[in-house]
Amino acid sequence: MPAIDLIKAAAAALTAKKTGPTLYDLCDPLLRGRGPGDAHLRTFYKTAVANVALRPLLGRAGLPTLADPDRFAALQGAIRSARDDDRPDWAAIGREIAPLIDAVPQQHPRRPRLAAVAPMPSTAEIDRVLRGCASHLLGAFGRNKGFLPAWAAFNLVGDPDFHGRDLVTALTGLQARTYKNATLVFNLARAFILPNAPIAGLLNPPWTGFAEPMWEPVQIRHRSAYYDAFFAEALMDYVGTGLAAADEAAQARSAVAAMVDFCLRTSRETVKHPVDGTPFDVVTALVPPPHARMSGFFWRLKSDLGFGTYVPDCDTTACALSAATQFGSLDPMLDQPFLDFYAGYQVRPGSNRPPPSVDINTPLDFQGGIVTWIESAGGDRPFGNDLDPTLNLDVLEAAFRNHARWGIVETEQRRDVVRGIVAFHDRLIGSGLFADPRAHIYYLPELYAAYFGRCHAAFRALPADVRATVDPDDRFARMRETVLAYVLDDLAAHEMNPFDAALALLAMAKLGAEPARFAPALDVLVRSFGEGGRHGPYRAYEWNKMKTPTRILVGGPEVTSAFVLSALCHARTSLRGDRA
Numbered sequence: 001m002p003a004i005d006l007i008k009a010a011a012a013a014l015t016a017k018k019t020g021p022t023l024y025d026l027c028d029p030l031l032r033g034r035g036p037g038d039a040h041l042r043t044f045y046k047t048a049v050a051n052v053a054l055r056p057l058l059g060r061a062g063l064p065t066l067a068d069p070d071r072f073a074a075l076q077g078a079i080r081s082a083r084d085d086d087r088p089d090w091a092a093i094g095r096e097i098a099p100l101i102d103a104v105p106q107q108h109p110r111r112p113r114l115a116a117v118a119p120m121p122s123t124a125e126i127d128r129v130l131r132g133c134a135s136h137l138l139g140a141f142g143r144n145k146g147f148l149p150a151w152a153a154f155n156l157v158g159d160p161d162f163h164g165r166d167l168v169t170a171l172t173g174l175q176a177r178t179y180k181n182a183t184l185v186f187n188l189a190r191a192f193i194l195p196n197a198p199i200a201g202l203l204n205p206p207w208t209g210f211a212e213p214m215w216e217p218v219q220i221r222h223r224s225a226y227y228d229a230f231f232a233e234a235l236m237d238y239v240g241t242g243l244a245a246a247d248e249a250a251q252a253r254s255a256v257a258a259m260v261d262f263c264l265r266t267s268r269e270t271v272k273h274p275v276d277g278t279p280f281d282v283v284t285a286l287v288p289p290p291h292a293r294m295s296g297f298f299w300r301l302k303s304d305l306g307f308g309t310y311v312p313d314c315d316t317t318a319c320a321l322s323a324a325t326q327f328g329s330l331d332p333m334l335d336q337p338f339l340d341f342y343a344g345y346q347v348r349p350g351s352n353r354p355p356p357s358v359d360i361n362t363p364l365d366f367q368g369g370i371v372t373w374i375e376s377a378g379g380d381r382p383f384g385n386d387l388d389p390t391l392n393l394d395v396l397e398a399a400f401r402n403h404a405r406w407g408i409v410e411t412e413q414r415r416d417v418v419r420g421i422v423a424f425h426d427r428l429i430g431s432g433l434f435a436d437p438r439a440h441i442y443y444l445p446e447l448y449a450a451y452f453g454r455c456h457a458a459f460r461a462l463p464a465d466v467r468a469t470v471d472p473d474d475r476f477a478r479m480r481e482t483v484l485a486y487v488l489d490d491l492a493a494h495e496m497n498p499f500d501a502a503l504a505l506l507a508m509a510k511l512g513a514e515p516a517r518f519a520p521a522l523d524v525l526v527r528s529f530g531e532g533g534r535h536g537p538y539r540a541y542e543w544n545k546m547k548t549p550t551r552i553l554v555g556g557p558e559v560t561s562a563f564v565l566s567a568l569c570h571a572r573t574s575l576r577g578d579r580a
Helices: 003-014 023-031 039-048 069-084 090-102 123-143 164-173 177-193 197-203 225-241 246-266 296-304 314-327 338-343 389-401 412-431 445-460 464-470 475-491 498-511 515-528 557-579
Strands: 150-155 220-222 268-272 279-283 544-546 551-555
Touching (some): 023 039, 023 069, 023 177, 039 069, 039 177, 069 090, 069 177, 090 164, 090 177, 123 246, 123 515, 123 557, 164 177, 177 197, 225 246, 225 314, 225 557, 246 268, 279 338, 314 338, 314 389, 338 389, 389 412, 389 445, 412 464, 412 475, 475 498, 498 515
Antiparallel strands (some): 150 220, 268 279, 544 551
């Protein structure tokens, strides 16, 4: 937001007329300071929403409906129950707050269609942007003393797809009381923010394109094996183009080696197979300091906000294994039969794997899908469990890259696991739900499309007999046609910001679109190069997100550069073949 607009928005928010009881009128008597009941709920309230930065704003955000004393008392009763009861009725608590959330429906940006045919940038322009992004990543790796950061930012207006009924689902399905507390308080705050347009506009200003920009000033820098695997793949793409000078290529390979080592060694954790107890080494999402590269203040804040324990997850494990495989790692961890492990986390008839408890992306048919979170060796699973479509693409992609090592078609069980995941995606794509943001837990549909392209490329690289065994009904061909149509006719046919354009371009290049169709996305990337100012070639945008306890975005200028870099590397290969 331009500075003058920010000043105007802040002035409007700070002078907004108070139209009813506020969040603080409701909660201060119950949660402020010391007192009875759950201490974490009090701590969370003070830290997250009753702090000195938000009080001037939310102190103006009144709700006229709470002028009704019975309604006010009922809501206070729900909060008191969450505070005092040993076993709160979370469904009843959620039902008290749900109508407040649904009273102000949200929606994703409505993007206008592109008005004119975009020009195709020259090869020199494409290479200039590509090299600029590579230089940004290598420079950032050095400045950060051996890692590339991602950033997390809290958005108090919540996720547009998270409705009142989803709050009830989350409060009953999440398995840690601290996380329930966080979800409760954040959604209470959301209910007061959304109806107050000046305050909502300041906290969540409008933007261009689909993926949301990440606003300053408060962002939490951190490191995860998931991010390292992604950055490593982007730098491998760059080395593969042959554009890197000898010293750049050496820097890139050294950085990739360090990130793969972080994935497979620093972030490794031994767990037990959930069915037969066989030990497996997997990859945890966030390792403790100093490896997380998070300040002590934010690490403590993370615990206060309900993220006290992190456990391994199926997505981070799959991406780490894929990056290591592409780099040619010979770590023995890669030789484990991971399809046997993933079978224990697959939703299928007759299994003892419970369905996702946080199923806020219904009406998906979860059969065949792999859930997100892996129980730690100590049995921790603090978030409950959910099932994300893009995660399941990552599991397939890693399996395809390791098809011989993992023997993915050698036993009936492994064939069934792979075919079950393929069938899950076939139903999702065939129904059209893949293009609905509500179907996704951690990503947007445009990222699913790009990652489908990545998975499809790995599938096409399989030996013909393995392809035929994995996909005897030729489902991948049908899925490719549908996803590519979405990218060409929807994603790339409407207004895009650079992050949208990178994902569209990556999907088109991986799915074999006509290179002439690359022009709109390439034009955006070339025209927007430099928008990031001192932070890098591009701004930070929403890469992945969480919908609970509130909308938490993860991304960063380095993330945008990495996606642009990969997209341009693969598009350049297609364009060179087309022009030849």
